[in-house]
Amino acid sequence: MNKQTVQSPKPAATAEMVVQALSVAIHEHRLAPGTRLGEDEIGEVFGVSRTVIRAALQSLAHLQLVEIQRHRGASVAQPSLREAREVFEARALLEPRTARSAARLARPDDIARLKRHIADEHAALAEADLGRALRLSGLFHIEIARIADQATITGFIETLIARSSLIIALYRRRESALCESTAHHALVDAMATANAARAEDLMRNHLEDLHSALDLRERAAPARSLRQALLP
Amino acid sequence: MNKQTVQSPKPAATAEMVVQALSVAIHEHRLAPGTRLGEDEIGEVFGVSRTVIRAALQSLAHLQLVEIQRHRGASVAQPSLREAREVFEARALLEPRTARSAARLARPDDIARLKRHIADEHAALAEADLGRALRLSGLFHIEIARIADQATITGFIETLIARSSLIIALYRRRESALCESTAHHALVDAMATANAARAEDLMRNHLEDLHSALDLRERAAPARSLRQALLP
DNA sequence: CAATGAATGATTGTATACAGTATTGTGTCA
DNA sequence: TGACACAATACTGTATACAATCATTCATTG
Numbered sequence: 001m002n003k004q005t006v007q008s009p010k011p012a013a014t015a016e017m018v019v020q021a022l023s024v025a026i027h028e029h030r031l032a033p034g035t036r037l038g039e040d041e042i043g044e045v046f047g048v049s050r051t052v053i054r055a056a057l058q059s060l061a062h063l064q065l066v067e068i069q070r071h072r073g074a075s076v077a078q079p080s081l082r083e084a085r086e087v088f089e090a091r092a093l094l095e096p097r098t099a100r101s102a103a104r105l106a107r108p109d110d111i112a113r114l115k116r117h118i119a120d121e122h123a124a125l126a127e128a129d130l131g132r133a134l135r136l137s138g139l140f141h142i143e144i145a146r147i148a149d150q151a152t153i154t155g156f157i158e159t160l161i162a163r164s165s166l167i168i169a170l171y172r173r174r175e176s177a178l179c180e181s182t183a184h185h186a187l188v189d190a191m192a193t194a195n196a197a198r199a200e201d202l203m204r205n206h207l208e209d210l211h212s213a214l215d216l217r218e219r220a221a222p223a224r225s226l227r228q229a230l231l232p
Numbered sequence: 233m234n235k236q237t238v239q240s241p242k243p244a245a246t247a248e249m250v251v252q253a254l255s256v257a258i259h260e261h262r263l264a265p266g267t268r269l270g271e272d273e274i275g276e277v278f279g280v281s282r283t284v285i286r287a288a289l290q291s292l293a294h295l296q297l298v299e300i301q302r303h304r305g306a307s308v309a310q311p312s313l314r315e316a317r318e319v320f321e322a323r324a325l326l327e328p329r330t331a332r333s334a335a336r337l338a339r340p341d342d343i344a345r346l347k348r349h350i351a352d353e354h355a356a357l358a359e360a361d362l363g364r365a366l367r368l369s370g371l372f373h374i375e376i377a378r379i380a381d382q383a384t385i386t387g388f389i390e391t392l393i394a395r396s397s398l399i400i401a402l403y404r405r406r407e408s409a410l411c412e413s414t415a416h417h418a419l420v421d422a423m424a425t426a427n428a429a430r431a432e433d434l435m436r437n438h439l440e441d442l443h444s445a446l447d448l449r450e451r452a453a454p455a456r457s458l459r460q461a462l463l464p
Numbered sequence: 465c466a467a468t469g470a471a472t473g474a475t476t477g478t479a480t481a482c483a484g485t486a487t488t489g490t491g492t493c494a
Numbered sequence: 495t496g497a498c499a500c501a502a503t504a505c506t507g508t509a510t511a512c513a514a515t516c517a518t519t520c521a522t523t524g
Contacts, residue, residue: 062294
């Protein structure tokens with residue numbers, strides 16, 4: 001169906017393919033925060049040596065999707081409460097302004113692409129494929145940054161979205177409807193009419209909604225390991 | 233003198249040490265944009281194998297300090313005119329707000345540290361060590377971000393400062409005095425009196441000054457390679 | 465029986481060997 | 495003389511072997 005599920009076992013995979021596959025798995029919450037990522041194990045799955053896997057894991061570490069501890073290997077990152085707050089503060093700083101620029105620069109085909117995106121989200125939700133819907137929702141934000149035509153800021157937003165996925169996995173309030181695409185729809189409408197100020201406001205509100213769908217109150221930090229969680 | 237010049241040839245270096253050493257060399261403009269970075273050559277210098285060097289170069293590539301082309305190796309990055317503009321737009325978006333937060337949060341020892349920083353800059357300028365002065369100037373901005381206590385945004389600013397160093401190397405107007413630390417001094421004063429709004433303004437103006445000290449007018453982009461420069 | 469310690473196993477860190485690709489140099493032909 | 499094809503070279507891409515470190519287990523001891 002979709003070309004993104006790179007689970008092919010036999011053909012030699014490149015580092016970038018491994019990064020992509022692991023990213024998608026993490027974004028779709030098929031790899032939970034804290035999951036250990038052994039080099040040999042992943043290498044067998046993709047049919048390549050540890051050399052390639054190490055490069056991929058380092059890339060993911062730079063994106064802060066995985067954490068690498070010296071002599072202890074890699075595992076899916078577990079953003080702390082503090083990091084979670086920081087990520088949403090950064091998003092609040094970057095994305096509304098970016099949405100404003102995007103609304104000014106958006107061309108008809110950009111709008112069309114965004115609308116297709118929203119349709120895909122709806123489809124994923126209809127199939128009850130929560131993971132995919134969540135990932136597409138993130139891609140929607142990235143698409144807006146791309147329209148704003150600022151590669152540097154887009155790169156920042158990409159890492160923030162990636163980490164947001166982990167944060168949602170860790171701190172989502174039970175059953176909170178994070179994927180309400182009505183906000184996305186309103187944003188596209190504002191952009192279609194080049195209403196930059198409104199796009200900025202809508203994005204700000206949308207981020208606040210996302211933020212309030214999380215439970216970021218002070219509490220015991222999620223355990224970094226089983227032992228740490230159960231012993232003390 | 234300063235411990236940062238990690239040029240020790242014999243003892244085994246770790247990847248992070250190589251990253252640090254190359255970063256400093258690039259920041260101090262001892263490695264010019266475009267310089268090829270052969271793996272064997274660097275490996276000999278630091279007395280480690282290509283494995284370690286490759287990891288270091290990949291880290292630097294993620295920071296966008298070096299560019300890696302498949303099968304063609306790494307070289308010191310050459311930000312395009314467009315990238316240069318983007319970096320300063322991003323800085324204009326992030327740093328003034330960060331300075332505002334820093335001014336609110338700064339504690340006496342933070343102020344003292346910043347003042348020592350400025351003194352170091354003066355000393356470097358007195359010794360006509362332009363490279364070191366430039367690097368310290370960048371560290372000053374990073375220090376402010378640290379005071380604002382937002383690790384995520386600080387990380388973004390660090391990469392922007394790093395790239396700014398390359399941009400300055402490529403696009404500085406002849407003899408422009410980029411290192412006027414009077415602006416830094418005024419900033420520290422505003423922070424010392426917790427004048428957040430003034431700190432934000434000063435940072436904005438300071439960035440505009442930096443920006444206008446560059447020649448970012450449209451022109452032939454600097455060549456990525458000799459062939460690209462001469463053939464078409 | 466709990467606690468400490470050493471031995472074992474598993475996993476990562478590093479070096480090296482080999483394969484593949486891009487570049488450079490050389491020779492031939494028009 | 496100049497352009498093109500081909501061989502040689504240098505470099506990166508990948509796999510693998512070995513060393514170092516950490517985690518676990520099991521035996522020993524108070």
